[in-house]
Amino acid sequence: MVDITPADAVPPAEVAEMELYHPHSWWTKYVFSQDAKVIAIQYSATATAIGMVALVLSWLMRLQLGFPGTFDFITPEAYYQFITMHGMIMVIYLLTALFLGGFGNYLIPLMVGARDMVFPYVNMLSYWIYLLAVLVLVSSFFAPGGPTGAGWTLYPPQAIMTGTPGGQDWGIILMLVSLILFIVGFTMGGLNYVVTVLQGRTRGMTLMRLPLTVWGIFTATVMALLAFPALFVACVMMLLDRALGTSFFMPAIVEMGEQLQHGGGSPILFQHLFWFFGHPEVYIVALPAFGIVSDLISTHARKNIFGYRMMVWAIVGIGALSFVVWAHHMYVSGMHPYFGFFFATTTLIIAVPTAIKVYNWVLTLWRGDIHLTIPMLFALAFIVTFVNGGLTGLFLGNVVVDVPLSDTMFVVAHFHMVMGVAPIIVIFGAIYHWYPKVTGRMLNETLGRFHFWVTFLGAYLIFFPMHYLGLMGVPRRYNELTDMTVMTESAHHLNSFISIMAFIVGFAQIVFLFNLIWSIRHGREAGGNPWRATTLEWQTPETPPAHGNFGKDLPIVYRWAYDYSVPGAKEDFIPQNIPGSFAPSREPA
Amino acid sequence: MSVILVFLLVIAGIAGWWLSHQRLMTKPWLEQGMIGDFVALDRSALPTAKIGLGVFLAVVGCLFALFTSAYFMRMALSDWRPLPIPSLLWLNTGVLVLSSIAIQCASLAARKGQVDMVRLGLATAGLTALVFLIGQLVAWRELSADGYFLASNPANSFFYLLTGMHGLHILGGLVGLGRTSVGAWNGAQPQRLRLSVELCAMYWHFLLFVWLAIFALLAGWASTLIDICRGLLT
Numbered sequence: 001m002v003d004i005t006p007a008d009a010v011p012p013a014e015v016a017e018m019e020l021y022h023p024h025s026w027w028t029k030y031v032f033s034q035d036a037k038v039i040a041i042q043y044s045a046t047a048t049a050i051g052m053v054a055l056v057l058s059w060l061m062r063l064q065l066g067f068p069g070t071f072d073f074i075t076p077e078a079y080y081q082f083i084t085m086h087g088m089i090m091v092i093y094l095l096t097a098l099f100l101g102g103f104g105n106y107l108i109p110l111m112v113g114a115r116d117m118v119f120p121y122v123n124m125l126s127y128w129i130y131l132l133a134v135l136v137l138v139s140s141f142f143a144p145g146g147p148t149g150a151g152w153t154l155y156p157p158q159a160i161m162t163g164t165p166g167g168q169d170w171g172i173i174l175m176l177v178s179l180i181l182f183i184v185g186f187t188m189g190g191l192n193y194v195v196t197v198l199q200g201r202t203r204g205m206t207l208m209r210l211p212l213t214v215w216g217i218f219t220a221t222v223m224a225l226l227a228f229p230a231l232f233v234a235c236v237m238m239l240l241d242r243a244l245g246t247s248f249f250m251p252a253i254v255e256m257g258e259q260l261q262h263g264g265g266s267p268i269l270f271q272h273l274f275w276f277f278g279h280p281e282v283y284i285v286a287l288p289a290f291g292i293v294s295d296l297i298s299t300h301a302r303k304n305i306f307g308y309r310m311m312v313w314a315i316v317g318i319g320a321l322s323f324v325v326w327a328h329h330m331y332v333s334g335m336h337p338y339f340g341f342f343f344a345t346t347t348l349i350i351a352v353p354t355a356i357k358v359y360n361w362v363l364t365l366w367r368g369d370i371h372l373t374i375p376m377l378f379a380l381a382f383i384v385t386f387v388n389g390g391l392t393g394l395f396l397g398n399v400v401v402d403v404p405l406s407d408t409m410f411v412v413a414h415f416h417m418v419m420g421v422a423p424i425i426v427i428f429g430a431i432y433h434w435y436p437k438v439t440g441r442m443l444n445e446t447l448g449r450f451h452f453w454v455t456f457l458g459a460y461l462i463f464f465p466m467h468y469l470g471l472m473g474v475p476r477r478y479n480e481l482t483d484m485t486v487m488t489e490s491a492h493h494l495n496s497f498i499s500i501m502a503f504i505v506g507f508a509q510i511v512f513l514f515n516l517i518w519s520i521r522h523g524r525e526a527g528g529n530p531w532r533a534t535t536l537e538w539q540t541p542e543t544p545p546a547h548g549n550f551g552k553d554l555p556i557v558y559r560w561a562y563d564y565s566v567p568g569a570k571e572d573f574i575p576q577n578i579p580g581s582f583a584p585s586r587e588p589a
Numbered sequence: 590m591s592v593i594l595v596f597l598l599v600i601a602g603i604a605g606w607w608l609s610h611q612r613l614m615t616k617p618w619l620e621q622g623m624i625g626d627f628v629a630l631d632r633s634a635l636p637t638a639k640i641g642l643g644v645f646l647a648v649v650g651c652l653f654a655l656f657t658s659a660y661f662m663r664m665a666l667s668d669w670r671p672l673p674i675p676s677l678l679w680l681n682t683g684v685l686v687l688s689s690i691a692i693q694c695a696s697l698a699a700r701k702g703q704v705d706m707v708r709l710g711l712a713t714a715g716l717t718a719l720v721f722l723i724g725q726l727v728a729w730r731e732l733s734a735d736g737y738f739l740a741s742n743p744a745n746s747f748f749y750l751l752t753g754m755h756g757l758h759i760l761g762g763l764v765g766l767g768r769t770s771v772g773a774w775n776g777a778q779p780q781r782l783r784l785s786v787e788l789c790a791m792y793w794h795f796l797l798f799v800w801l802a803i804f805a806l807l808a809g810w811a812s813t814l815i816d817i818c819r820g821l822l823t
Binding site: 118119187191194195198199200201202203204205206207208209222225226229230232233236237240244245246247248261264265266269272273276304308309312313316320323324556557558559560562563579580581 | 590593594597600601604608611612613614615616617618620621622623624625626628629630631632633637640641644645647648651652655656659662663666668739740742743746747750754
């Protein structure tokens, strides 16, 4: 007979618990807070606020494209500024900050069973530097000459020349300074996310018991730490070119009949540095989304994730591969054909681990007990959108197909589907899923369903027609298309239609924001674990979790994160901190 | 971009080695802990701060590897005219080596609990690092006095950029060293002091290594080395 000792007889942790900083005043509790949960909310609120600016900018662009000549205040310069700021804000200040700064800060300590991040003070600094970066970015709207209009890729030499809005004014300088600040702030946060996953895990939380959300955020952070330096280098060198007259990227150039003082720089060098950051950035945004969506699907289909190990390996594999594909953004830069062949091959290889993940999501749904809750709806929408955007990626990954499609609306449609709509949809699903933990109340169901259907169908109606525009040859980055031969009557109608849809989808986001604020006070009480989920964040003694997350004792982890519908178990989920009994509760082999 | 790729290959090697020790082949759905099982912590025995610094140094290394990549890419163009290396840099290198030795002494002394030696080591390391920075500034002035200005030629720009970036990192290190020294003089816990001195030493040695690499790069030996490697490969 085996001697069964109760769970609380387990010897105490042999490593001393971390010293938790305890705030003494309102300021240190809610403003200059070192608590990862408060920092997460600060990050998310700031990212959402600046994201709304980017949303309005996209409306302004669509006004011009849908109804050309109607709005006098949208000059070509203004249009370029809208494009640039929209892209930069969405990719870096919204998506990166929200996934890693927002979800990373909130979920990592809770999911791995830690009281807080390992370096809370540095974590706090990270947010304040991010806020400073955002403020510098916003200030460029009010600077003389306005923000930069160089396009979000900021390609030199045009980025710092007279013809480009902000090129010889403050716009480009503020943009570069803001990016440098963002990278410094992110590095501080990123160190925390990585080291907390390495060193902050509670007892029993082996790497292979981590929820996939943590795997996704962890891998994305490692990638970001290695990729953002490339952007940093590019920004510093361009700042020197612009401010001190060096020639890192500026070739000898004649501008309006005058020879500039620059000479000997290489614009291609900038493209290499930029895309060495830029391509991993796609996966920095996508991997957390992959992780989160895996957890949403498993929880709301009441079924264990299919192929957990494969999912982990795929995340790591995608992370590694994404560093050797950057030049597929540069097929038209005049590179050697063999390079093009190499980068096309690596690009297509990434489709393999990505496809494994898609199959596993679908196989998790297969014969699952699918609850069509709002998070589940968003997760399903993600699969559809992501597959769609990924397939056009296969087109563009091939040099021969990419060259004619380069700089058309097809590219715009592709990257909006795959790294715009798809991750944002996961963010929405994740907010509906974790909002009850953050606030203790559910988001309003009716408004949520309205938000989902308008956003999902609307986003499709915006971006799907753009593929056709692109195939017809409609170029991107042009503010005035009226006289072009490719712009047939029907193309104009399509553009107007897309613009109207953009307004409707944007309006739905305002409903969503209203829901977020309204439900804090008026939402239905959620209780500690409304989705009956297994992961540790749902097992906290208080909801919302108090400072220190887990009360007196840290939880001990006995099982993986996906014990849903285990045969023979009393309930259809077994939390990670419940030990197994000796009764055969597992599926027979 | 070959330098950064080689650097990332090294990082990937370390990450892969670490992952291979994490039992990634286990089947977590079959392994569940039982009531009364002893559940161990699954983390490194190294202090968390050291791991944090290690990750940070990887980021810094990545930064310098990228600068180096950019340097090589620009150097490959036909109009590359390198600037003469001021002989003062040799002296500066010597000073920085001294600084590293001093902080290593402080680290050894901290292990033995000799607070006086720790203070001496920290002070020497701080002063020599400051001398190094001043020496770098003097070298800059020498160069600009000879007409090698920041903006006059890409090689010059890279010289100032690389040395400047390295100097900024030394400056940041001095802030950390200052905080450690305050602890050393105000009687910090020996355990804490030891960790803090060891962190400084790690950072110092790393920056010395980076400097040696930059020096080799600017003086042109690095490209000779790479040519030899390329010769071996083809």
